[in-house]
Amino acid sequence: MAEQFHTLVVRVENKPGVLARVSGLFARRGFNIQSLAVAPTDNELFSRLTIVVDAESAPMEQIVKQLDKLINVVRIQELSPNDSVSRELILATVNLSEGTEDNIMREIESFDANVLSVGDKKIMVSLSGHPDVINEFETVLEKYGIVEVQRTGIVALATIAQ
Amino acid sequence: MKTNGGKALMKSLEAQGVEIVFGLPGGAILPAYDPLIDSSIRHVLVRHEQGAGHMAEGYAHATGLPGVAIVTSGPAATNMVTPLADAMLDSVPLVCITGQVASGAIGSDAFQECDTTGITMAVTKHNFLVAEASEIPQVIHDAFHIATTGRPGPVLVDIPKDLVDANNPVSHFDDYEPSGHDLPGYSPIQKPDHASVLEAAELIFQSDRPIIYSGGGILKARAAEQLRELAELLDIHVVTTLMNRGGFPDDHPLALGMPGMHGNYTAVTAIQESDLLITLGARFDDRVTGKVDEFAPNAKVIHADIDPAEFNKVRSANVSIQGDVGQTITELIKALKQLSETKDHPDRSAWKSQISGWKERFPLVYDDWQQGEGLKPQYVIEQLRDNTPDDTIVASGVGQHQMWASQFWKFNHPYTWINSGGLGTMGFAVPAAIGAKAGKPDRMVWAIDGDGCFQMTNQELVTARLENFPVKIAVLNNGYLGMVRQWQELFYDERYSEVHLQPDLPDYKKLAEAMGCVGIRVESPEEVKPAIDQANEINDRPVVIDFRTEASENVYPMVPAGKSNSDVIVHPSQGND
Ligand SMILES: Cc1ncc(C[n+]2csc(CCOP(=O)(O)OP(=O)(O)O)c2C)c(N)n1
Ligand SMILES: [Mg+2]
Numbered sequence: 068m069a070e071q072f073h074t075l076v077v078r079v080e081n082k083p084g085v086l087a088r089v090s091g092l093f094a095r096r097g098f099n100i101q102s103l104a105v106a107p108t109d110n111e112l113f114s115r116l117t118i119v120v121d122a123e124s125a126p127m128e129q130i131v132k133q134l135d136k137l138i139n140v141v142r143i144q145e146l147s148p149n150d151s152v153s154r155e156l157i158l159a160t161v162n163l164s165e166g167t168e169d170n171i172m173r174e175i176e177s178f179d180a181n182v183l184s185v186g187d188k189k190i191m192v193s194l195s196g197h198p199d200v201i202n203e204f205e206t207v208l209e210k211y212g213i214v215e216v217q218r219t220g221i222v223a224l225a226t227i228a229q
Numbered sequence: 230m231k232t233n234g235g236k237a238l239m240k241s242l243e244a245q246g247v248e249i250v251f252g253l254p255g256g257a258i259l260p261a262y263d264p265l266i267d268s269s270i271r272h273v274l275v276r277h278e279q280g281a282g283h284m285a286e287g288y289a290h291a292t293g294l295p296g297v298a299i300v301t302s303g304p305a306a307t308n309m310v311t312p313l314a315d316a317m318l319d320s321v322p323l324v325c326i327t328g329q330v331a332s333g334a335i336g337s338d339a340f341q342e343c344d345t346t347g348i349t350m351a352v353t354k355h356n357f358l359v360a361e362a363s364e365i366p367q368v369i370h371d372a373f374h375i376a377t378t379g380r381p382g383p384v385l386v387d388i389p390k391d392l393v394d395a396n397n398p399v400s401h402f403d404d405y406e407p408s409g410h411d412l413p414g415y416s417p418i419q420k421p422d423h424a425s426v427l428e429a430a431e432l433i434f435q436s437d438r439p440i441i442y443s444g445g446g447i448l449k450a451r452a453a454e455q456l457r458e459l460a461e462l463l464d465i466h467v468v469t470t471l472m473n474r475g476g477f478p479d480d481h482p483l484a485l486g487m488p489g490m491h492g493n494y495t496a497v498t499a500i501q502e503s504d505l506l507i508t509l510g511a512r513f514d515d516r517v518t519g520k521v522d523e524f525a526p527n528a529k530v531i532h533a534d535i536d537p538a539e540f541n542k543v544r545s546a547n548v549s550i551q552g553d554v555g556q557t558i559t560e561l562i563k564a565l566k567q568l569s570e571t572k573d574h575p576d577r578s579a580w581k582s583q584i585s586g587w588k589e590r591f592p593l594v595y596d597d598w599q600q601g602e603g604l605k606p607q608y609v610i611e612q613l614r615d616n617t618p619d620d621t622i623v624a625s626g627v628g629q630h631q632m633w634a635s636q637f638w639k640f641n642h643p644y645t646w647i648n649s650g651g652l653g654t655m656g657f658a659v660p661a662a663i664g665a666k667a668g669k670p671d672r673m674v675w676a677i678d679g680d681g682c683f684q685m686t687n688q689e690l691v692t693a694r695l696e697n698f699p700v701k702i703a704v705l706n707n708g709y710l711g712m713v714r715q716w717q718e719l720f721y722d723e724r725y726s727e728v729h730l731q732p733d734l735p736d737y738k739k740l741a742e743a744m745g746c747v748g749i750r751v752e753s754p755e756e757v758k759p760a761i762d763q764a765n766e767i768n769d770r771p772v773v774i775d776f777r778t779e780a781s782e783n784v785y786p787m788v789p790a791g792k793s794n795s796d797v798i799v800h801p802s803q804g805n806d
Contacts, residue, residue, distance in 0.1 A: 080414060083358065088350060095351050132538035138355040138375060141414040 071123045072101050074153060074223045077116040077134065078108070078142040085139045089116065096133055099124040102220030113141065117153075117222045146223050153223035156195040157205060158183070162212035163190045171211055178204050189214055232404035234362035235261045235393035238326070239268040241369035244406075247297050249273060249288070249667055251281035255301025256341055258328030260394040273667065273696050278305045280660040280689040282312020286321045287664025290647040291622055291672075293451060295322040295376050296664060302328045303341030306387075307348065311654060314352040316383035318651025319472060320449055322376040323383035324369075329358070331391040332399070345387045354382030362392040363402035370407040379417025380536040381449055417535065421552035421560050429507075429531045429548045430564035434572050436505035436529070438580045439465050442488070445472025445650070446510015446534060452555030453477065453643040456509065459558050462565060463574070466584055468496040470511055472650045475640035485584070489517040490788050491632040494591035494799055497786065499584055500525050501794045508532045510554040513543035514651070523793035533557045593636050594800050595782070598754055603779035606630060606705045609757055610637040613675060613703060616761045620645060621673045624662035626682030627653045629711040632784045634677040656685030659702060663689055666698040673701070673765070680706040680730055680737075687740065693771045694745035701764045702741075702773045707780045708732035715783045732777060741773035750775045 079085045086105060093100050099121035108115050120130055131143055146153075161171065163186070171190065175182060180194035194204050198221050205216065232240070238261055242250070249271045254262045265272055275281040278300045285296025300309055306327045316323040330339040346358045355375050357368050368386055376384040391397045433439060447456050453476050460467045460483050467477045468488045477484055488496040500506065506528045511517070518524040521543060532539070532546035533554050540549040550557050595607040610633050623638055624647040625631040631648055640646050647665055649657040662676035683704050693700055714728040741748030747767055751760045751774055764772040785800040798805055 083360075084346060084350070087347065091350050126541070128541055129538065132540075136536070136538055138412060138415045 071121055072119050073122050073127055074146040074151065074221065075116075075118045075120060075131070075134070076144040076146060076223060076225075077118060077140060079114050079116060080139040080141060081107070081112055081114045082139050085114070086116075088137050088139060089118075089134070092133060092137060093120075096129075097124060098130050098133075104220040104222050106222070117220070119221050144225065146225055151223050151225050153198055153221045154195055155198045155201045155221050156193065156219040157201050157216065158191065158193050158218075159205070159208050159216040160189050160191045160214040161208050162214060163188055167211055174207050178207075180204065230404045231401055233393070233395045233402070234365050234388070234400040235264045235395055237362070237365045237402075237404065238369065238388070238393055239264045239270065241366045242297065243269055245369065245373045246294075250297040250299050251275055251284040251288075251664065252299035253278055253281060253301070253305065255305055255328065257302035257330055257390045258299065258305075258326070258388075258393075259301075260390060260400075261299070261326075261328065261388070263395070272299075273692065275660075275692050276688040277686070278308035279311055279656070280663075280686055280692065282309050282323070282325065283315070283654075283657050283660035283686070284664035284667065284689070285323050285325070286312060286316055286319075286657075287624060287647055287661030288668040289316075289321050289323060289664075290661070291644055291665035292668035293644070294668070295324055295373055297324050297326070299326040300328070301341070302330055302345065303343045306343060306345040309385075310349060310352060311652075313349055313383045313385065315649050315652040315654045315657065317352050317354065319649065320381050320445065321383065322381035324372050324376050325383060325385045327385060327387045329387045329389045332360075332389040333391070335389065345385070349385050352383070353385050354380075356385040357387065359386065359388045359392055361402075362400045365392070366405060367407040367411075371410050371412060374410050375412070375415065379415075418551050419553045419556060421533070421550045421557040423560070425548055425550045426557065426560045426564050429533075429550060429561060430568050432505060432529060432531060432548060433463065433507065433565065434568055434574060437575050437577060438503050439463070439505040439507060439577075440485075440499050440503040441465055441467040441507045441509060442470075442500060442511050443467055443473050443476055443509045444470045444511025445476075446554045447473050447476040448643055450510060450535070450553050450555040451643075452510070452553075452558055455555050455558040455562070457481070459562055462562060464577075464581075465507070466499060466581075468492075468500060470514070470517055470650075471635055471648065473510070474635055474638075474646040475643045478641040479639040480641050485588075487635050489514075490519070490790070491636065491784050491786065492517075493593050493636065494786050494797060494803075495584060495587040497788065497794050497797050498587055500528075502583070503528045506530045508534075508546075509558065510534060512539045515543075518543065519788045519792055519794040523795065591786075591799055591803055594802060596802065603707065603777050604751070604754060604757065606633050606707070606776075606778040606782055607637050608754065609703065609705060609776045609778065610634055610677065612757045613677070613761055614638050616758055617675065617765065618673055621675055622647065622662075622665050622669060624648065624658045624665055624674065624676045626658040626676075626678040627655045627712075628679040628682060629707070629715065629782070629784050630677055630679045630682075630705040632712075633705075655679075655682040658682055659686045659700075660689045662700040662702070663693045663698045666693075666700050676700060676702045678702055678704050679711060680704055680708065680732065681710045683737075684730075684735070687744070690741065690744040690746050690771050690773070698771070699768050700771050701767075702771065704737055704773060704775050705778045706732050706737065706775050707778045707782070709780050711780070711782075712784070714780075718783070719787075720789065737773060737775035741771075746771040746773050748773050748775065750777070752777045
């Protein structure tokens with residue numbers, strides 16, 4: 068991932084409209100979002116957002132402080148690539164033909180991806196891993212012709228301090 | 230004890246100490262207007278919801294208490310968007326209650342439905358859509374807390390009709406007293422960090438050319454006294470932004486007045502030439518900085534603000550201090566006194582005499598009135614200033630008249646100047662003056678308004694007459710959208726595009742009279758003072774004076790948009806090189 072992308076892990080109150088507040092803030096202040104993932108937490112009162120932001124669009128300090136002003140935002144953690152792990156999941160349906168089938172299967176195996184569904188002319192695969200690996204995998208699949216693809220966006224956690 | 234949402238709403242407002250609300254009823258808020266009859270709260274019935282919002286703002290500006298507006302759903306809520314945005318940009322504590330269609334109808338494009346919380350998300354500090362009647366006491370409690378603490382701002386509470394309808398079982402619940410706030414994401418920091426304060430004090434001791442750049446945060450924090458103490462302790466000059474006029478007395482020898490696009494030469498230039506900006510509750514607005522890259526190029530910056538998002542947003546700070554600016558100044562004074570036991574300030578006499586030199590050479594001036602011309606607007610303001618009590622509250626609209634009012638009035642007390650700074654909302658003056666009078670009934674309240682602005686909200690004078698708020702309105706009637714005309718004259722080769730109003734239409738005197746006010750027309754300089762005296766004597770109804778002012782008059786000094794403050798254009802008589 069290029070360096071201008073920063074990952075924010077944001078704990079928000081699980082209130083209606085909270086996602087609109089966050090995305091509205093980014094839109095009106097011209098902060099660019101690269102990806103956004105939302106999920107419940109172990110506590111039903113809170114949700115967790117993983118936001119990958121483009122720090123070229125605005126200084127990180129501004130992005131974090133403006134976000135922090137939202138009443139429903141409880142905590143913001145800025146994860147540096149060195150002290151965190153990030154993962155992403157890709158689902159893709161790819162064209163299959165007699166000439167390419169063996170190659171595709173080899174690629175799938177080398178990435179340790181899963182085959183979820185197979186037809187005569189198409190195959191659906193999934194892979195979860197570091198976003199760089201997912202990018203690589205997607206590039207490989209593109210060679211065979213992607214019919215449909217869906218990526219989840221990045222989720223991340225701080226690594227455990229030793 | 231059982232209660233219902235409508236009753237609970239009134240009780241919750243009373244519990245917050247609300248004495249007066251500004252509003253106008255309609256379908257969705259109707260059930261809440263019934264328990265209002267039995268409430269101790271005074272309701273002021275406005276003629277347009279925007280008026281309710283600006284009245285609530287005027288009330289908040291004048292008193293420091295949160296202003297409250299209550300309106301219905303849909304078009305009433307959208308009419309409230311401008312005052313909310315205004316309050317957001319000027320950090321005015323406001324609580325706005327809007328009716329919403331019944332819970333079951335939300336999302337169905339019901340009659341007078343609009344997505345009020347969605348629409349106002351960007352123009353409120355926070356907003357709530359009440360989901361259950363039993364939330365009402367807690368939500369109102371939270372709304373006032375959010376509006377009035379930290380950086381103040383507007384909070385909107387949207388309440389579906391069924392939840393306040395006593396006849397609807399869903400509005401019924403067991404009454405309770407809210408205690409505390411469950412707002413895990415909201416804990417504004419009041420107390421300044423000691424180390425940063427010390428660092429700021431050190432910087433001040435190192436500075437040869439310091440200046441205090443004070444903004445609206447001083448008034449919000451009720452810190453005018455502390456500001457004065459700091460300035461006197463250090464013997465450092467103070468500029469007061471448009472939002473802090475009155476926050477430092479203009480008759481003080483250290484006062485430099487307003488900086489910025491139409492600031493006076495000395496305030497603008499002292500900032501520009503300074504080596505240290507002691508920034509207190511100000512936010513480096515573009516109207517103050519001009520071209521940011523060339524703003525105060527040799528100055529280090531101390532930035533004290535309640536809102537940390539203001540730090541390094543426009544101008545990076547050498548020391549930033551988050552917290553209540555009043556507490557910050559108090560701590561800073563302590564630190565400075567302590568340091569002064571072992572240290573001396575540099576000799577700043579050269580800097581001070583430079584400042585007094587500018588003051589002497591570039592006072593605010595205007596040309597003498599010539600026979601055949603309209604009144605000099607600056608003269609009208611000076612006459613108003615000199616013939617009203619020192620603590621008169623002045624509300625203004627937006628335009629040339631606003632700049633002249635800020636320049637030529639002498640604000641010697643805090644909370645005497647009420648205007649729309651951040652949003653620049655035409656039409657602010659009349660309702661804001663009414664709100665101020667509602668909050669400070671014993672004070673004289675004048676609005677200095679433009680003819681363009683006046684035509685946007687003058688209908689609230691009917692409200693003022695009927696509700697007995699005897700405000701006085703000075704319309705500086707130049708027959709133009711004057712500020713825009715000035716820009717077209719100076720930057721568009723005098724190609725005037727859609728800026729001419731018509732000084733005789735409406736007939737302001739008759740219009741005033743039609744609304745139950747006294748109307749006076751003033752066309753010559755010798756009539757100015759008598760008219761003001763006459764208006765000051767009238768206390769049973771509002772007065773409107775139609776001052777026929779000179780259309781070609783321009784506001785000076787001026788820093789053209791996007792230009793450096795060093796390129797300030799002074800009045801032609803003072804020579805521009
Ligand atoms: C609601 C709104 N619309 C437009 C403007 C742009 N604007 C700024 S000043 C001004 C002219 C105001 O005219 P008037 O009230 O007569 O004041 P003057 O400048 O003549 O003193 C206009 C149109 C604004 N600030 N607010
Ligand atoms: Mg005008």
